């Protein structure tokens with residue numbers, strides 16, 4: 238009897254594992270926008286809310302755009318003197334059920350080497366590459 242119970246429990250376990258491990262992130266990008274900068278500025282920042290309604294974490298691993306020669310993932314950190322400094326990261330975690338807000342004074346996508354001046358109202362296209370969700374194309378408005 239003991240053995241039968243054990244086998245039943247094991248069978249149940251084997252059935253349940255695939256059900257519970259079948260998770261996936263569900264990424265949605267909300268309110269993307271680009272900061273308008275003077276035409277002489279070669280850099281600007283892109284902000285947005287990255288939501289993950291899925292049941293698995295994801296990670297932003299790359300950003301590219303035709304509008305700039307380089308796009309980097311940055312965060313703003315306060316150093317020991319209280320001065321805000323930007324730091325580059327190779328990736329950004331997008332936890333399941335939470336998501337991340339990229340906002341002024343915090344994390345952002347830095348565009349370096351703007352190919353043309355961006356005026357308020359212009360739109361640029363960005364490719365956000367996620368570890369599990371793949372590439373998501375978005376349009377961000379300059380404002």
Ligand SMILES: [Cu+2]
Nearest residue numbers: 311323345347
């Ligand atoms: Cu930056």
